Amino acid sequence: MITVSWNFKTGWAAPELRPYGPLTLMPTASVLHYATECFEGMKFYRGYDGGLRLFRPDRNCRRMLSSAARIALPAFDPTELQKLIQKLVSVDGGRWLPKGRPGEFLYLRPTMIANGAGLGVQKPKEALLYIIAVCFPAFDGPSGTQRMDPTQVVNGNGDATVQAKKPGLKLLASREDMFRAWPGGFGYAKLGANYGPSLIAQAEAKARGFDQILWLFGPQCDVTEAGASNFFVVWRTREGKMQLVTAPLQDKTILDGVTRGSILELVEQRLSRGPADLGILEIVERKYTMGEIEEAAEEGRLVEAFAAGTAVRSNSLLWTVGLY
Numbered sequence: 001m002i003t004v005s006w007n008f009k010t011g012w013a014a015p016e017l018r019p020y021g022p023l024t025l026m027p028t029a030s031v032l033h034y035a036t037e038c039f040e041g042m043k044f045y046r047g048y049d050g051g052l053r054l055f056r057p058d059r060n061c062r063r064m065l066s067s068a069a070r071i072a073l074p075a076f077d078p079t080e081l082q083k084l085i086q087k088l089v090s091v092d093g094g095r096w097l098p099k100g101r102p103g104e105f106l107y108l109r110p111t112m113i114a115n116g117a118g119l120g121v122q123k124p125k126e127a128l129l130y131i132i133a134v135c136f137p138a139f140d141g142p143s144g145t146q147r148m149d150p151t152q153v154v155n156g157n158g159d160a161t162v163q164a165k166k167p168g169l170k171l172l173a174s175r176e177d178m179f180r181a182w183p184g185g186f187g188y189a190k191l192g193a194n195y196g197p198s199l200i201a202q203a204e205a206k207a208r209g210f211d212q213i214l215w216l217f218g219p220q221c222d223v224t225e226a227g228a229s230n231f232f233v234v235w236r237t238r239e240g241k242m243q244l245v246t247a248p249l250q251d252k253t254i255l256d257g258v259t260r261g262s263i264l265e266l267v268e269q270r271l272s273r274g275p276a277d278l279g280i281l282e283i284v285e286r287k288y289t290m291g292e293i294e295e296a297a298e299e300g301r302l303v304e305a306f307a308a309g310t311a312v313r314s315n316s317l318l319w320t321v322g323l324y
């Protein structure tokens with residue numbers, strides 16, 4: 001792992017590359033009481049061409065700076081963070097991602113915590129930035145084989161039959177008494193404080209046979225995100241236009257995903273213009289509601305829905321939306 005210490009008087013110390021191991025913290029450390037923590041999630045891949053690469057790490061480094069600012073952690077130069085990440089993968093990458101295993105990846109977790117001792121509720125005077133690499137369990141098999149294991153299905157006559165389950169994930173809509181993020185909050189930042197409070201909803205979804213939570217917001221049930229990934233819907237409007245719809249970033253309740261941004265750029269470049277007979281897909285970043293999805297589904301205009309984020313392995317999965 002790589003560790004770098006910061007102190008408000010002396011600034012950032014020289015980074016250290018050292019074996020993965022425990023950190024030493026006082027029980028009064030700010031992070032343990034006030035959630036003064038932010039993190040990033042990115043992957044280092046062994047490509048099918050044999051190459052080793054990171055995916056747009058500059059975006060993760062810039063986002064980490066913005067997350068740190070929201071939780072009163074110190075600023076840093078994002079290009080310096082990227083150099084540290086590249087150093088770590090240059091040491092560990094080849095060893096954990098051997099040449100003969102294309103498609104495998106290491107999950108990288110740059111993290112910053114306020115590790116200074118003292119119970120005062122105040123802006124941290126000390127911080128520790130560290131970068132670790134872990135072998136993350138894949139959420140699914142190789143693309144296309146996801147969830148194809150035989151499942152008991154009871155048909156209308158009550159006979160149990162064994163049927164292959166279609167690829168896809170089932171989402172449980174969040175309840176009206178629990179929001180992931182809200183205007184004026186910090187949903188746009190990758191702060192630990194966003195995730196702990198979401199775990200009971202996620203556990204309930206699992207217990208009821210769903211894969212993830214679909215986070216809704218407000219009395220009108222705006223669709224925001226799915227678990228820790230961005231959510232997209234493709235529908236046809238009543239006028240027959242094909243649209244890719246996703247929640248907007250403006251009110252800062254949505255995480256600005258690197259995958260989200262990349263999908264929007266690709267669609268913008270390749271599908272949003274050109275002769276109509278190729279099928280134009282219009283990008284729509286706006287608030288939209290569960291009711292609109294239901295309406296589109298009832299009228300046969302819902303084409304697909306998918307979630308996108310670094311942690312999900314497959315490129316684009318068809319997610320079934322469960323509402324209660």
Ligand SMILES: *Cc1c(COP(=O)(O)O)cnc(C)c1O
Nearest residue numbers: 228229230255257258259309310
């Ligand atoms: C990390 C995360 C995402 C996905 O971001 P990527 O940069 O695409 O991995 C989306 N939503 C939330 C809440 C997240 O924590």
